[in-house]
Amino acid sequence: MNRQLGTGFLLALQFFSVIPVKKQLPMEKFHLTLMFAMLPVLGLLFGSVMAASVWLLRETTDVSSLLIGFAVVVIGIALSGGLHLDGLADTADAYFSYQDREKRLEIMGDPRIGAFGTMVLLLAIVGKIIIAAESIHAASLVLVLVIPVLSRIGLMALFSSTSSAKPNGLAAFFQQRTDQRILRLTAMVFMVILLAAVISIANVWVAFVLLVMLLVSLWLYRAWCLKNFGGVTGDLFGAYVEGVEILLWTSLLFFV
Template identity: 35%
Template sequence: MKGKCRECLDSVLLALQFYTTLPIKKELSMDEARLKKALYVVPFIGIGIGLILAAIIVLNEHVLHLPATVIAMLVVTIPLIITGGLHLDGFMDASDAFFSYRDQQKRLEIMADPRTGSFAVLSVIFLLAWRYVFILETIKLASDITFVFIVSVYYFARFSMCYVFIFGKLAKQDGLAAFFKKGLERKDIFVFLIGILLFFVFVAYFNIHAVSGTAILLLIALGFAVVSKGFIEKQFGGISGDTLGATLEGGETILWFTLWLLHSFAMGLQ
């Protein structure tokens, strides 16, 4: 029992060590069991990020009263600081490779190249600019239940990435994606689904009116994951660390877009 608890704690620390910039200075065993459980933790890192951002928005509304433009910029920036830009780097590399319009093998070589191309720069500018717009407009229309949706955005975006990771085939048998996929099976998706079910229980407890909007965000995230998996396998021959990062960053932007649409056109977000 003690060994299992130690393994679970190591997995949490391993996830924080790899997916965030938190100073976890500890040598950790990276066996298959710990790597699998570390992936289980990833969506909950999203919950933590979402809670921080929601708290900032609430604090600003009641105490700080800073311009919405400043808060929107903080919401864009803080997740990048927490993750060290890990996933955004993957998005840039994948963009460089995709817009090269080369064959699959050459695209994999481009993603492995540490140099940054013009397509990567242009892609990340458009991605973050549009995300900023969606965040800004959502903040202007925010209601009490908006804060639940913000947490959902960062939770479900990471669920999308994990879905692609579990069900997608590897583009190559080396690299970080192959290393972290050790021991991962399709049935592991049920662990994530149980987590989502518990999340909905907490959402319903907080505000029953937020359940429908949260469900819409989950459906969009799942649909995006399915489409992303097919797109990645067609364009790159399979998943890699970079394409997984691109999935997460694209998922966050799509979900912010959905959240803006819900506030702009859907009824009942009061």
Template identity: 35%
Template sequence: MNGLALLFKFMTRLPFPGGNKFDSKALGNSMKWFPIVGLIIGVINFIVAGLLETVIPSPVLMGILLVTLDVIITGGLHLDGLADTFDGIFSYRSKQKMLEIMKDSRVGTNGVLVLVLYFIFKIAFLVEASELFGVSQGVIMLIVPVLSRISGVINCAFEPYARPTGMGKTFVENTDKLGAGIAYGTVAAILYGVSGYFGLPYLNLFLVLNILSISGFLFGKLMTKKIGGITGDTLGALLELSSVLSLVLIYIFL
């Protein structure tokens, strides 16, 4: 429970009881429960959407507010990783130089471009998927944070850490294949419950889960080839890319 509390405090800005004593191993071991963090975020998204839908009739405005809420809850932590990763990887420099660029707090052109495209694609596919299938944006944004967190756990279980030190190393060193399996099973179970409650096609969502898992695994292999492993920045980037990809896949398969 201490590890789970630490994970909530590290990955979100949500108040959570416990976790007052920092334990790097407990934090690293808790990565297998990362989808639970996504579930809590998703429930908040669902509740807020339910409260706002009676006073905000515009689907686009609702989409903007829900995506903004997601950023507020996480404190923009993963978006920072997304920008840094694209600045580094698309600099087409040596591995060491890429890592240096990613560590730089300044945001470059590639980082700005990917952030702009991220918000455009995320809001557009959220609105379109909701309109096309008659599913509320709140339900979709309940599912997406859960789906998007499986890839990071898989990366931590299968890929090395690219730097000698770093907070992300804690997760990599303490997440194994069993932990990835637990995270995968947790996501599958949550999807089963949500699909049953809201009348969504479970097999379609299960297909989305598997595509995300495979694409996340391949992303990790690409990062290892490019920079010798994964980092906290690439994990953040993967989470945000997975959230967009999950919306695209929901739009295609739901």
């Protein structure tokens, strides 16, 4: 079983990070299900690198919190290869085109970035840097680590509970080859474990705020995807990760 979990994690690295895994891996239904189940573990890896970077900059330099926030955001982008930001830009171009559903999906599939995608991309990056800088000033390193994990738990829940907008898209390809029931159960288990850890290290209030923010944003975003696109796509998944991480950083700023 450990070998199978390792294969799932390596697949997650191949598809959702820039960490090179130069190995031909099996892609049967069981392995792809494990790949998505390993997303929170991948988030834990990313969060650990970010938290370690914050600690190193805090303890060994006199740089400002703004520079630390910049470093955290850049590290996150570098580790994911900008995958989620690409989805955010494509989603913005499609949504703000104000076209019908079919045209929006067509625009989303265009590899070029438009004016709206560029504007949303810049606002998201700059906004995330500022919000992270302000939050890091007061937040513990544990919460810096937790945010990438929570966003990927939400991604797994969104993936396993929402139908694909396109029958031949990447989201449909993976949904047809994964066990959605197992992924929903796995998302709940990871959520319980993570919140228990937050309660033990921080307090119940912090865990409550993070849980509410994640669940409400997941429900609203899922409804928005169904209304405007008829389901989810790979780009919408990327936009979700970026959006929910900004929301969680903001919640640390105002409620923790």
